Amino acid sequence: MAKRRKVPGIHPYDGPAGGWGALKATAIAVRTQMDILVAPATLLRTNQPSGFDCPGCAWPDKEHGSTFQFCENGAKAVTWEATSKRVTPEFLAENTVTSLLEKTDYELEGYGRLTMPLVYDGDTDTLRPIEWDDAFKRIAAVLSTLRPEQVEFYTSGRASNEAAYLFQLFAREYGTNNFPDCSNMCHEPTSVGLPQSIGIGKGTVSLDDFDDAELVISIGHNPGTNHPRMMGTLHELARKNVPIIVFNPMRERALERFADPQSVLEMATYTSTNIASTYYQVRAGGDAAALKGIAKAVLALDAEKEGALDHAFIAEHTQGFAAFADDLAASNWEAIEQESGLTRNDLEQVALAYVKSNATIVTYGMGITQHNKGTANVRLIADLLLLRGNIGKAGAGICPLRGHSNVQGNRTVGITEKPSADFLAKLEEVFGFIPPKEHGHDAVKTMQSMIDRTSKALICLGGNFAIALPDPEQSLPAMKTLDLSVHIGTKLNRSHLLVAKETIILPCLGRTERDQQVGGLQSVTVEDSMSMVHASSGKLNPASDSLRSEPAIIAGIAKAAMPESKVPWMELIEDYDLIRDLIEKTIPGFDDYNARIRIPGGFRMPLPPTERKWPTATGKAMFSVFSGLHENEIVPGEDILRLITLRSHDQYNTTIYAMDDRYRGVFGRRDILFMNDSDLQRLGLEHGDVVDVETALPGCSQRMEGLTVIAYSISPGSVGAYYPEANVLVPLHYIDEESGTPSYKSVPIRIKLRSKDVLKLKIA
Incomplete structure (x- = not known):
């Protein structure tokens, strides 16, 4: 057993998951983010048939007989979005982009909701307000100078079916299948x-x-x-x-x-x-x-x-x-x-x-x-x-x-860099334009293309693209080489601040907010992990009168960029039933779409294998052969460990709600390396030592400094560190070649102990 010195911020949490600890954390989230009078009603509408779908996970709804249908982390996701905090023009005028980049990711999102469209002003190094039409014109002006294959369209899994469908329609009429999305990095x-x-x-x-x-x-x-x-x-x-x-x-x-x-x-x-x-x-x-x-x-x-x-x-x-x-x-x-x-x-x-x-x-x-x-x-x-x-x-x-509440739905409605021939044929039949047939870029290929400076523009429908990807030493500078970056989102994040020659940030409605269009109050739809499609209707007043819905923003950009478009963009956003009609015409499984989402609980997409029908090339379910036993390249050496990047309990993807990780006994810090006792002893380390970590793959020089080693119940030979901070140790090219997904969960690494003098200084 390794020695146990007292380490600041590290002490056991003996309670179960859930329970009173979860209720306390929920109360703290409500108290620190929302009006105490508004929060209860908002939370009680979460995952209810007439309410909104929680943005915190993709687990389906079983029934609605209980008082509440949200959990601790769902409450954090809702209150984080429905916060009363605001990013104002005055705040942005007083804080340069350079100074904001010095803040942590937690601090950046903690400033609150975006309230107006923003454009980067290089002369003052600040983000300043811009009118919506002017923002659309400036985006269109840059897109008019580029070839379609030079533009990347990124999608976060929080986007609705309606927004995602319009987004892919815009990109394909523009002429590209470059669809990096968050699924490329997870499932x-x-x-x-x-x-x-x-x-x-x-x-x-x-x-x-x-x-x-x-x-x-x-x-x-x-x-x-x-x-x-x-x-x-x-x-x-x-x-x-x-x-x-x-x-x-x-x-x-x-x-x-x-x-x-x-x-x-x-x-x-x-x-x-x-x-x-x-x-x-x-x-x-x-x-x-x-x-x-x-x-x-x-x-x-x-x-x-x-x-x-x-x-x-x-x-x-x-x-x-x-x-x-x-x-x-x-x-x-x-x-x-x-x-x-x-x-x-x-x-x-x-x-x-x-x-x-x-x-x-x-x-x-x-x-x-x-x-x-x-x-x-x-x-x-x-x-x-x-x-x-x-x-x-x-x-x-x-x-x-699935993690994101609609990452599966986005793929269903066309967010893929490898569209099927049948889908493209349907788009051509319904809309009258010829969509591109060449496969586009996934997330890693997009970043590699940006590093090589062959991609010139990035349009992000949500997300924190650069921070989610591996290898920030390459990925972050690449963002600044672009001619154009556009971000549709609710809060500031680091990717927004990696400014291009032209950077525009467009604030959108959150899942919790009312979406009022010409045709009345609108609902959107999402697909959960079990292929159930259901409606989501926000009830809160928008954080600002200047906010627009994601479908409206996409339509505005598309109309400005393609004045001769064959798609009636402005008509579609007046009534989202019209968008769903188009989804029904072009994608199998959405029969009677508008009628069925008005039934509480929605409907299930077709799943042939549940009926033992197998839509494979052979018409049969196919066994596979995994040659050998190793998931990753074997690097020789007794000092080699495998790194897992992981999320804390106060975190959702790149969004960090607080600096604690209650169940793992970590409080107020994230500079931690979880390690097995036997590995500590074998490598001559002690609980609380401060170490540097190096990627051990041939030709790689990634390094992360100043992590505190914590003895933890983790399998021998394995270590854990927090995502996205530990992405610095994940090479961009270290991927699953079949899917393109980065290998965040088993990176060979070596550990080097810092001097005891450095250790003492850190503890003091």
């Missing part, structure tokens, strides 16, 4: 891998399936922070004694024990429910080895006594099983154990539980996808489910856990 391996396996890039389970599940296997996600409303479902399963087997390098409190704030008994008695029935701390990057080990053990059980495999399902519905089985047979148990960090007995016990279950759901998050074999990881999960016919039956299926 793109799902969008690429699952179509190869089952024919669609979406999950197959519904909330009702969790009622019928006999086993849940949870891999690579932290629901208490990143999709917190899922905790209600896990809580119900655990209380019904449904086994929940967890694979995660770190011990996460929400997967250990949870107190439901809506449970009178648990709140009154200060008790909680154990969530994970078994918790396996897989090594970072060891997921493929673990999955292959489980599958290998299942095949061995079937060889001993037939019935472990669903042979009838495999014969009727799949192809490629023989090659998959041969690869498992050739996989060595010793190598599986070494790479996964788990024992053969561990994985055989999971196989026994899996075979015993007649209905299994596998849930997974970015701990699976953000690797340089992320697509292959996703396909291995599908393989495991196919072995026992666990797709297309009640209580079973694959469940990718």
Whole structure:
């Protein structure tokens, strides 16, 4: 056991996830951000049929019988957006862009809501107000000088279906398929891998399936922070004694024990429910080895006594099983154990539980996808489910856990750099222009093109593009080389301040605010993680009279940039039903769109695999072969560790609500490196030492200085540091080649201890 010196800001948190700690955090969020009289009514409208969809996660709504349908982190997301704080012209006149860049990301967003369109003034180094029409004209003037392939259209997953559809329509009529979006940085391996396996890039389970599940296997996600409303479902399963087997390098409190704030008994008695029935701390990057080990053990059980495999399902519905089985047979148990960090007995016990279950759901998050074999990881999960016919039956299926509330919907309505020929043909038929057929840029290719100075303009529909990407030492300067950067958003962030020759910031309505157009009060729609499409209607007065909706802003830019456009932009924003009519005409699955979103709860998009129909090239579900066991390039050396970038509990993607990470026992700081006791001892380090971290990939020189090492329950060989700060250690080229997703979760690194003098100075 490593020594324990007292480290400022580090002390254990002994409570469960949820419970009174969550209620306290919710109260603090309300008190510090909103009018105390307005907040309760606003929160009670969250995720209600006549209210707005929470921007904090993509977990679906089951029913609306309880008093409230929001969680702690949902309350933070809502109050952060509905804050009473404002960024005024006076504030901007007094603070140069250079001085604002010296602020933390937390401070920048903490200034509050943007209230008027802004343009960068290089003479004064400030952002100054500009009229909407003038902003549109200046954007159009720059776009008129560029070739379409030089312009990038970035989308954040918080955008509605209506805004995303107009955005892709604008870009394609303009002439490009350059659509970097946040999915490229998180669940793109799902969008690429699952179509190869089952024919669609979406999950197959519904909330009702969790009622019928006999086993849940949870891999690579932290629901208490990143999709917190899922905790209600896990809580119900655990209380019904449904086994929940967890694979995660770190011990996460929400997967250990949870107190439901809506449970009178648990709140009154200060008790909680154990969530994970078994918790396996897989090594970072060891997921493929673990999955292959489980599958290998299942095949061995079937060889001993037939019935472990669903042979009838495999014969009727799949192809490629023989090659998959041969690869498992050739996989060595010793190598599986070494790479996964788990024992053969561990994985055989999971196989026994899996075979015993007649209905299994596998849930997974970015701990699976953000690797340089992320697509292959996703396909291995599908393989495991196919072995026992666990797709297309009640209580079973694959469940990718999206973060942004509409990242899945954006992809459904056309935000993709690789559009299908059928979709492009429909656009041409309905609108009369010929859309480009060449594939465009994803997020990493966009940044590489900006670094190479071949891309000249970036239009961002939300998000914090440069900060979300890896390798800020290259990415941040590249933003300043552009001819044009346009940002549609609600708050200031660092990407806005990386000013181009022309930078314009356009403030939009938030999800919580009323959207009044000529045709009346408007609703937008979103698609959750389980393919349910439903309406969202804000109720609050806008933060400023100058705000416009995202659809209205996109239409304004498009009309100015393409005066001869074949799209009736201004008519479409008068009534969003007209946008939905166009979505229905061009995208399958949106039949009777406007009628069905007016039904509480909305409707579900078609999911053929739930009916055991497989829209793959072969018409069958396809097994895959993951050659070898390693997810990432092996770098020799006993001092090599694998870095996981992770989010704190007071964080949503790049948005940091506060400087605490309550469940991990970190308060008021983010300069932390989580590390296993055995690795501390092996490398001669102590809890509280200050270290520098270097990327250990050949030819890389990334370095992060001054992190404090904290002994933590994380798998040996793995370390964790906060995102986005630790992005400096992730090379831009270190990606999953199939999907283009950066490998944020298993970067080989080395650690160097700073001198004890530096250490003492830091502690003092």
